[in-house]
Amino acid sequence: MSHPIQAILFDGVGTLFRPRGSVGEVYHAVAAQHRPDLTPEELEAAFREELATAEPMAFPGLSPEHLKAMELQWWYDRVYRIFARFDILLDFETYRDQIYEAFRGPAWVPYPETRDTLVQLRERGLTVAVLSNFDSRLPEVLDHLGLTPLVDHAVYASPHGVAKPDPRLFAIALERCGVGPEAAVHVGDELGDDVSGARAAGIRPVLVDRDRRRLSTVELPVIHRLDELLPLLERL
CATH class of the missing domain: 3.40.50.1000 (HAD superfamily/HAD-like)
Incomplete structure (x- = not known):
C-alpha cells in the first residue's frame, strides 16, 4: 500500500449504533392509538420510503438556534408525510413531538x-x-x-x-x-x-x-x- x-x-x-427496537415500533406506539390495524413493519417501510425520497437535511450558514429549528421542521415534515399515508393526522402536533423526542440519546444502543x-x-x-x-x-x-x-x-x-x-x-x-x-x-x-x-x-x-x-x-x-x-x- x-x-x-x-x-x-x-x-x-x-x-x-442502532435504534433500541425498530423505527417502525416507535412509530407504531403512536399510530396504534388511532389505527390499531397498522403494523410496525408497514410503518417501517413507509419511513424508509419517505427518507429515501426526502431532500437532504442540510442547511448551511445558520445560527445554532435556527439550525435546530430547521432540523425540527424537516423531521416534522417526514412524520407528517408518513402518517398522512395512513390518514392519521388527529393530534398531529402532539405525537410529532413524541416521536422526535423518542430518538434522542437513550433511544440508541451501540x-x-x-x-x-x-x-x-x-x-x-x-x-x-x-x-x-x-x-x-x-x-x-x-x-x-x-x-x-x-x-x-x-x-x-x-x-x-x-x-x-x-x-x-x-x-x-x-x-x-x-x-x-x-x-x-x-x-x-x-x-x-x-x-x-x-x-x-x-x-x-x-x-x-x-x-x-x-x-x-x-x-x-x-x-x-x-x-x-x-x-x-x-x-x-
Missing part, C-alpha cells in the same frame, strides 16, 4: 463490538471520526453511548449544507482529521451514501453488511462486524 492509513471515518446509524473496535483503533494511533447524515443530536447520542472519548471528530450534514453521498461532506471530515483521501478509509452500511460517496471523494470504502448478503471483493471489502475491520486494515 503506497499510503498508510491514518484516519477511519465511520457512518453512525447502522454502523456504530453494537456489541463498537467500543472495543474504537479503542483498538485509537491504540494504533489512528484518528477516528463519525461522518453522518444525522442531525445536531449526534453529539448527544455519542455521549449517551459513552463513545465521545473514543471519537476525535463528529461531522454531521445539517450545518454544512451538504449530505452524503456528496463528496464535499467527506472533504470536511478529511480536513477535520488533517489527512488526504488516500490516507483514509470510510466504513458504512449504505452502498449509496457510504460506498459511492467515499469513492467520489477518493476514499477507500468498507461496507458493513450485518445481514451477510454480500461477498467481499478487492474492489469493495465487506465486513459483517466492526471487529473484522482490524485485520482487514492490514490488507488494504
Whole structure:
C-alpha cells in the first residue's frame, strides 16, 4: 500500500449504533392509538420510503438556534408525510413531538463490538471520526453511548449544507482529521451514501453488511462486524 492509513471515518446509524427496537415500533406506539390495524413493519417501510425520497437535511450558514429549528421542521415534515399515508393526522402536533423526542440519546444502543473496535483503533494511533447524515443530536447520542472519548471528530450534514453521498461532506471530515483521501478509509452500511460517496471523494470504502448478503471483493471489502475491520486494515 503506497499510503498508510491514518484516519477511519465511520457512518453512525447502522454502523456504530442502532435504534433500541425498530423505527417502525416507535412509530407504531403512536399510530396504534388511532389505527390499531397498522403494523410496525408497514410503518417501517413507509419511513424508509419517505427518507429515501426526502431532500437532504442540510442547511448551511445558520445560527445554532435556527439550525435546530430547521432540523425540527424537516423531521416534522417526514412524520407528517408518513402518517398522512395512513390518514392519521388527529393530534398531529402532539405525537410529532413524541416521536422526535423518542430518538434522542437513550433511544440508541451501540453494537456489541463498537467500543472495543474504537479503542483498538485509537491504540494504533489512528484518528477516528463519525461522518453522518444525522442531525445536531449526534453529539448527544455519542455521549449517551459513552463513545465521545473514543471519537476525535463528529461531522454531521445539517450545518454544512451538504449530505452524503456528496463528496464535499467527506472533504470536511478529511480536513477535520488533517489527512488526504488516500490516507483514509470510510466504513458504512449504505452502498449509496457510504460506498459511492467515499469513492467520489477518493476514499477507500468498507461496507458493513450485518445481514451477510454480500461477498467481499478487492474492489469493495465487506465486513459483517466492526471487529473484522482490524485485520482487514492490514490488507488494504
